[in-house]
Amino acid sequence: MASDQDSREKLLDTATLLFSSQGIAATTVAAVARGAGVTPAMVHYYFKTRDQLIEAVVDERVCLFVNSIWDPIRGDEPPEDMILDIVERMIATTEKMPWMPALWVREVLSDGGQLRERMVQRVPLAKIALFSENVARSQQAGAINPGLEPTLIFISVLGLTMLPLAMARTLKNRPLLPVVNKAALLDKTVLTRHIKALLLSGLALPATALSDAHFDE
Known part of the structure; x- marks a missing residue:
């Protein structure tokens, strides 16, 4: 017979999945049971x-x-590594918690989401400060684009990561939706590569490609 802890964990797992798939407002205690x-x-x-x-x-x-995501942040690591490691941790953790992207978008990011205020109270402010200060120091040293706002970088990373992951779940459940390259959204290796490339160089061609293009002219 399952222990009390096992039973409690099963109820938490069930509630979490239901909150993610249909929303907290639509999930009753009876539905969890x-x-x-x-x-x-x-x-x-x-x-x-x-x-x-x-x-x-x-x-x-x-x-x-x-x-x-935040516990490994020290604040003294190279900022590019710090940011790219966050991307990798976010995507790796959603392998273990596949319900997280949809729950985050539905209940934290959205207006009226029932977890928004609860998560605001649990924001790791000290770690976020370390993150922003690290980026700001690198900007002052001329190592990072000074046009970036340190406090917005993580929000950008969050959007680049969680929204595609949430969308991938929708596509998986609705295979007939017309998307040009659906496999790219469903493949987390591709998503990781895309996010890193976008963060590091945006739409600019890598230096080698630029040199080749100039040589061809």
């Missing part, structure tokens, strides 16, 4: 209220994702 194969009374045994269940999902599931 049904998905976990237990009675609503069993849900209330572990989580006295629905709000307590939501808080547990935030603290024990969503914050695991956030911490996996």
Whole structure:
């Protein structure tokens, strides 16, 4: 027979998946119980209220994702490495938490998302400060584009990473949607390469390609 901890973990996993796939507002305690194969009374045994269940999902599931991204930041690493490592960690962590992109877009980024205020209270401000200060120092040293705003870089990385991952899930569930190269959205190796190239050089051709183009002329 499953232990109390196993039962509680199953309820959290079920709630997290339902929150991601259909939204928190549409997910009742009864739906969580049904998905976990237990009675609503069993849900209330572990989580006295629905709000307590939501808080547990935030603290024990969503914050695991956030911490996996920010905990390794020291603030003294080369800023390019720091930023690209964040991209790799975000994509790698969603392999273990495939529900995260859709939940993030639906419940944190969107107006009215029920996790927005909860996540604002859990923002790792000290780590974000280290990130921004590191970028600013590199700008002052002439190593990074001075036109970039340090506080917006992570938001840009978040958009470049989470939105395509959320869209990939939609495409996977709706295979007939007309997308030119659907495989590129579904392949995380391709996505990682694309994001890194976009962050490092944008639309500019690599130096070798520019030299070749000039030589051809």
